[in-house]
Ligand SMILES: Nc1ncnc2c1ncn2[C@@H]1O[C@H](COP(=O)(O)OP(=O)(O)OP(=O)(O)O)[C@@H](O)[C@H]1O
């Protein structure tokens with residue numbers, strides 16, 4: 001493993017240097033071979049499961065790693081908490097992959113840090129495996145996301161509502177710079193660190209921006225906003241509900257991070273919420289764009305201080321960028337839905353037509369994934385056409401007419417739809433069943449079989465049909481919990 005660390009070169013205000021706390025009996029449960037290969041991790045290490053368990057539990061620090069817990073703040077459900085930070089995670093360092101991209105390698109559940117507050121610094125096995133499964137699924141679905149390299153069982157109990165086996169999950173992400181990282185320094189009024197962080201972030205994520213440009217802050221904010229728009233569009237394309245879009249869980253890279261209470265939508269309803277603590281539906285499926293914009297406004301507030309010492313002037317420059325989110329999002333959103341319907345582009349006058357489908361789906365409690373998959377198949381399957389005619393009535397006939405009126409073949413439409421409409425997603429009831437099955441049997445093969453299917457979500461593999469069924473109650477009773 002070849003570390004090439006840059007965050008550790010920032011000054012000590014950015015982190016606490018601290019080693020993970022050793023665990024009793026580390027044992028490798030999951031290892032992401034493909035990801036390890038792309039990170040150019042030696043075969044010799046990869047084949048040595050004992051060594052992997054040592055490294056990725058935090059018991060042994062690999063050469064070149066510089067473990068640290070990062071400082072950050074965050075708005076949690078709208079309330080600002082200045083003191084968050086990695087309370088149970090250790091960044092080991094950065095690795096350049098085979099594509100010349102830089103990635104953070106971070107242990108989560110690896111022991112307390114100065115940011116732990118009341119927490120034990122640990123992670124239970126269930127949430128660790130869930131994060132591994134969900135992030136692999138999201139990656140294969142084509143959604144920007146952090147990934148997991150491994151899950152190691154610690155051999156120690158963690159005390160939650162019940163006693164659970166402990167685990168350390170290793171996360172790989174383009175970086176762990178969050179909106180909350182900017183808030184941490186802005187809240188302290190530490191402009192020097194805020195400046196350093198901004199330049200560091202630009203260099204790391206948006207290196208096309210000229211660091212000496214007078215409007216570099218505005219350019220940076222536009223890039224960060226565009227990444228969030230891309231992210232939320234990708235989530236909504238596959239029916240993902242993050243569940244805890246706090247500013248400390250919003251990565252500036254635009255990757256999905258923190259899979260705590262996330263879930264997949266079954267029946268289409270814009271108000272779908274699964275998280276047990278999200279009583280007001282702040283992070284409901286259809287509210288995600290609004291929250292992403294709100295989070296970007298929090299980032300913008302931090303940046304105001306750097307744009308102009310005259311805050312009114314700064315606001316004049318920054319505010320329009322936040323307002324522009326809405327129009328940009330709308331265009332991207334309807335293009336995404338048009339693609340799901342086999343249309344390359346969409347005119348504003350057709351937005352209503354697309355909304356009508358969503359309204360029909362909502363009214364009739366239709367499954368989001370299955371409906372789009374059926375629409376795709378219906379282009380070549382008359383039985384499915386009949387079903388959809390019954391379910392969607394005139395809308396379905398109008399859609400076929402619309403497709404025919406475009407200058408494109410049915411095959412072109414079908415290809416576009418097949419790329420945008422997954423056949424299989426990590427449905428909540430299957431994720432839960434796999435976790436329960438693993439808990440009973442202790443065999444990781446059940447997880448591997450599930451992952452094999454999830455890694456090819458646009459292909460019908462031999463086992464795909466095992467995981468395509470809709471939940472019997474449409475997941476109306478399903479609840480998720482912050483996996484601390
Ligand atoms: N068991 C724990 N011990 C110590 N700190 C914790 C624990 N669980 C969560 N925290 C801290 O509480 C805050 C909010 O937790 P949250 O669940 O959003 O993040 P997380 O899942 O721990 O980490 P991440 O956002 O990096 O995926 C973070 O500062 C986190 O480090």
Ligand SMILES: [Mg+2]
Pocket residue numbers: 248249258
């Ligand atoms: Mg978090």
